Amino acid sequence: MMFRKARDSDFFVGWLFSLPFLILWAWWFFYPFVQSFIRSFQDANFADLGAAKFIGFQNYAKILHDQAFYRAILHSLEIVLIAVPVQTLLGLLMAILVNRKIKGKGLFRTLFFIPYITSTIAVTTVFMMLFKQGTFVTNFFGMFGFGNVTWFANTHYALLFVAILFIFQQVGFSMIVYLSGLQEVPKDLYEAGQIDGASGLQAFRYITVPFMKPITFFVVSVATILGFQIFDQIAAISRYGALGSPAGATGTVVTYFYQNGIRYMNIGYGSAAVVLFFFIIMIITFLQKKLLDEKE
Amino acid sequence: MKTKKGLALTGNYVLLIVLGVLFALPFLYTLYTSLVTMQDVNHLAGFSKWTLANYKLFFTNDAYNVPQWLWNTVAMTAIVIVGNLIINPMAGFALAKLDFAGKKWIYWIVVATMMVPYQMILIPVYVNVAHLGWLNSVLGLTIPFLYQSLYIFMLRQFFISIPGEFIEAARLDGLTKMGAFWRIVYPLARSSLITMSILAFSGTWNSYLIPSTFTSDPTKYVLVVGLNSVKDMFFENTPLIMAGVVLATLPILVFFFIFQKQYIEGVSSSGVKG
Numbered sequence: 001m002m003f004r005k006a007r008d009s010d011f012f013v014g015w016l017f018s019l020p021f022l023i024l025w026a027w028w029f030f031y032p033f034v035q036s037f038i039r040s041f042q043d044a045n046f047a048d049l050g051a052a053k054f055i056g057f058q059n060y061a062k063i064l065h066d067q068a069f070y071r072a073i074l075h076s077l078e079i080v081l082i083a084v085p086v087q088t089l090l091g092l093l094m095a096i097l098v099n100r101k102i103k104g105k106g107l108f109r110t111l112f113f114i115p116y117i118t119s120t121i122a123v124t125t126v127f128m129m130l131f132k133q134g135t136f137v138t139n140f141f142g143m144f145g146f147g148n149v150t151w152f153a154n155t156h157y158a159l160l161f162v163a164i165l166f167i168f169q170q171v172g173f174s175m176i177v178y179l180s181g182l183q184e185v186p187k188d189l190y191e192a193g194q195i196d197g198a199s200g201l202q203a204f205r206y207i208t209v210p211f212m213k214p215i216t217f218f219v220v221s222v223a224t225i226l227g228f229q230i231f232d233q234i235a236a237i238s239r240y241g242a243l244g245s246p247a248g249a250t251g252t253v254v255t256y257f258y259q260n261g262i263r264y265m266n267i268g269y270g271s272a273a274v275v276l277f278f279f280i281i282m283i284i285t286f287l288q289k290k291l292l293d294e295k296e
Numbered sequence: 297m298k299t300k301k302g303l304a305l306t307g308n309y310v311l312l313i314v315l316g317v318l319f320a321l322p323f324l325y326t327l328y329t330s331l332v333t334m335q336d337v338n339h340l341a342g343f344s345k346w347t348l349a350n351y352k353l354f355f356t357n358d359a360y361n362v363p364q365w366l367w368n369t370v371a372m373t374a375i376v377i378v379g380n381l382i383i384n385p386m387a388g389f390a391l392a393k394l395d396f397a398g399k400k401w402i403y404w405i406v407v408a409t410m411m412v413p414y415q416m417i418l419i420p421v422y423v424n425v426a427h428l429g430w431l432n433s434v435l436g437l438t439i440p441f442l443y444q445s446l447y448i449f450m451l452r453q454f455f456i457s458i459p460g461e462f463i464e465a466a467r468l469d470g471l472t473k474m475g476a477f478w479r480i481v482y483p484l485a486r487s488s489l490i491t492m493s494i495l496a497f498s499g500t501w502n503s504y505l506i507p508s509t510f511t512s513d514p515t516k517y518v519l520v521v522g523l524n525s526v527k528d529m530f531f532e533n534t535p536l537i538m539a540g541v542v543l544a545t546l547p548i549l550v551f552f553f554i555f556q557k558q559y560i561e562g563v564s565s566s567g568v569k570g
Contacts, residue, residue, distance in 0.1 A: 013473045014396035017386040021443045022402065024383070028440035029409055032420035039420065049423070097312050102305070108312055110556060111319050117498035117548050121520045122541040125527055126322045129329070129534055168322075200304070229413050232504040239528045254415050261419045262509060274416050281413060 040272035046265040059272035069273070071248060072256040073280070075159055079252065080227040082163040083170070088219050090167070091174025092212065096204075098175070099182045109179070113172040120169065120232035127165050128152055128237060152237040155249040162233050162250055170226065174219045181215040182208070217292050221285055228281055229254055253277045326545075330538035337534045350539035359529065362543070364515055365522040369501060372437045372518060376500045377493055379442030384492065385485060387443070388451030389477050393463065406452075409445035418509065425510055432516040437507055441500070447492045454488040455481065490558040498548050519544045 006012060040059055044052035063069050094112055098105045115123060130137045131151040142148040151161040185208065193203045231254045234243060243259045244251025251259075257277065261270015329337060331346050354362050390396075391403050421440055430436030458481060466476035482489075507518045517525065523540045530536055552559070 008472045010394040010473070011396040014390040014394040014399060017390035017394070018402050020383045021387040021448065024440070024443050025405065025409065028421060028424070029417060032417035032424065033412070035420035035423070036417055046423070094315065097308055100308060102308060108316055111316055114323070114549065114552070115319065117494065117552055118545050119502035119504070119520050121502070121504050121524050122544050123322065125523070125537055125541055126326050129538070130322065130325065225413060229415055231415070235504065235508070236524055239531070257415070262422065267419055267423070270419050274419065278412070278416050
């Protein structure tokens with residue numbers, strides 16, 4: 001009886017239920033996480049990890065002197081600065097469109113969401129076919145002053161190509177998140193607004209936008225984190241070449257440390273790049289929170 | 297007033313249709329191209345005939361091994377989903393409905409883990425997998441990914457919204473807490489579990505970074521990694537590549553169509569709002 005009681009306690013069941021997660025987490029997250037920090041202070045090559053030796057901040061110093069690292073950060077920032085505002089605003093617009101009482105909204109919701117659950121490699125492959133020189137897509141963009149070129153092979157357009165791809169895939173997720181938020185806005189608020197003679201635009205500005213603030217923070221921070229993590233698109237357009245083709249034009253922070261840490265097997269160096277990358281993301285997330293909080 | 301409303305509605309439809317066409321176009325193009333011959337690729341109209349030859353070639357060419365890749369992908373996805381369907385809800389339930397010493401710490405671990413980009417630990421995880429001899433094995437692609445802290449967080453939000461009376465009633469009927477969870481709470485969480493499964497399914501089925509890092513033997517590739525390698529070999533054979541894209545995408549679409557309704561419900565009820 002005593003035993004049975006203990007076995008049914010919150011303490012016992014709570015830990016028993018958390019244990020599978022905790023064990024996996026400790027071995028496959030916490031331990032690697034700590035290792036990343038330690039390795040970043042080592043000269044470690046994967047070919048002979050036993051020979052790794054402590055070299056203090058040398059990896060960091062070397063990275064901070066590498067022009068390719070700054071280019072990589074710049075490229076990541078460019079992608080984020082193009083993609084995040086577009087996918088946030090477009091996501092909100094699409095959510096409003098499919099939240100109205102209209103025919104076929106289920107179809108549109110599905111259509112907009114499909115790219116999000118489709119393989120990035122597959123979508124990239126399709127876009128590579130579509131953005132080749134001379135297709136109807138590049139001809140179309142040509143009318144607006146873009147060069148009729150193969151976008152992903154052109155040093156000026158390759159990064160924009162990656163950003164467009166990213167927006168296409170992610171905007172459906174922003175839409176779904178906003179959609180769940182829009183359904184929480186009390187209907188009578190809009191009705192009251194209508195009685196007071198507020199226009200549609202005013203209702204949007206003074207009711208929808210403030211209500212969507214926490215959601216916007218969520219959408220923007222997720223998009224930023226994912227934008228900095230872009231990898232598959234770039235790997236797919238690089239084909240057999242070095243990551244970041246053409247000529248480093250699409251090299252980002254992630255491809256930078258992937259190339260150095262895993263392809264060149266210089267684990268210490270790669271880890272140091274990762275740690276720097278981690279701090280960059282933390283700072284940006286922090287700044288975003290400040291920015292959105294002050295926009296009251 | 298009435299015409300103004302009608303006008304707004306028309307504008308709504310126009311915008312939706314423009315966006316809809318933009319979103320459908322790449323997929324329609326893929327499907328169309330996968331069904332024509334090489335000669336017809338550049339003509340959107342006036343093609344000579346439909347053909348399934350591209351699909352057939354995909355399954356029979358010796359240069360790659362699609363049935364094997366497909367099997368690897370199915371095995372990987374199935375193991376990861378089953379793990380996530382057991383481990384995440386258990387932890388989520390403990391964090392939502394049980395009161396025990398150490399719970400705050402565990403919750404903090406879940407939230408902090410969510411914030412860390414996976415690339416940050418990729419190198420040491422790779423080293424761990426290599427040490428265990430799990431490179432080029434389904435173990436390396438699944439064991440480290442049997443849980444997801446984001447899903448634990450989502451499920452916790454959902455479990456909090458389940459009234460305590462359900463559990464109390466189950467306990468009055470003689471069930472233990474564990475029994476109440478598996479028999480009562482778990483079935484109630486259906487739509488949240490489906491949402492999680494769709495995300496886990498597409499995330500695993502489509503994952504590229506990890507499988508391409510952890511496998512180098514072409515017979516151990518998953519579909520997406522294989523597709524990328526075929527693309528590099530036969531970049532000029534557009535219809536063949538597009539058939540591959542359709543093959544890699546189809547299972548996700550089928551899965552999504554089946555569970556679509558519960559999915560939208562699930563997102564709303566598990567609330568990313570926190």
